[in-house]
Amino acid sequence: MELATLARPYAEALFELAVETDNLTQWSNLIEFLSVVTSSPELEEITRNPQVDKETLLKFLWELCQEGCCQQTELSAEFEKQAENLIQTLVENDRLLAVAEIAKQYELLKAKQEAYVSVEVTSTYAVRAPQKAELIKMLEKRYGKKVNVNITIDRSLMGGWLIRANDQLIDLSVRGRLENMAVELQG
Template structure:
């Protein structure tokens, strides 16, 4: 069987093309994220793989859970359901976001801080990171007290770890080498 990301790519591209032509990238990003969340539920996975559940019933379940209002989104979901590709929704959503970010010249940044950050601190860190990475960043922040101090940032596959824990590990490695 083909890998999920291979299956997801053409669907994500098609969704991006439709969303771009409709000038609705954010709407589609939310729609795909919601659909992926629904599809990831174990109960929905079980229903999707039940041969006694028709495609129309599965489509109705998704429409009710997500609140689909646009025909293009309804048609997209119908295609996925009819082709048995509901399990690929998470990968489709991820690939769609990659297309969206590339188009907008932006990226997601996940900041993990040792302590809760004020909005002004997040704005300052985000501004500095935007200069470093050369693109607009959509920052999300979480707290991990095990960092001891400082923060760690992940942008795509790049990680910038400025935490005290990481510095202590580097010092330990240098001293024991």
């Protein structure tokens, strides 16, 4: 089963809980923190170790969250209990590898709720502040909403940008243009 399909019900349930409890930002911080932790090679090694049982893994993850995420802000006992339940559910259902996708889908739902568009931009080079401001201005005009831009670097693009938003891909890369030109010349 595809990771996005596995992650969707978790993201939707988490989002519904966040809306009900008016904790969108706190849940966003927690799931993003979990995403970083569960994406690490060290944790992947721990999860694959047959000597580490689920109870130990749950305790380890919860302690990490308490130290790394939950200490930063004053959280209610109810939120902490719900957060621990989320981690327990993810561990028991072997969904730790889906946490990054859950976080991504949660952020999309949150963006829709807060009326902004989450945009992933891949660039061949680091984007300076004036370029980023111009890009944000262009994207806000295109989508008619505020945008939240996340920029990653990929030198293989050979120049230009790949822009992903709302299940759309805008390929403004040199590599993409060359591939399109090659297809046209062959056709």
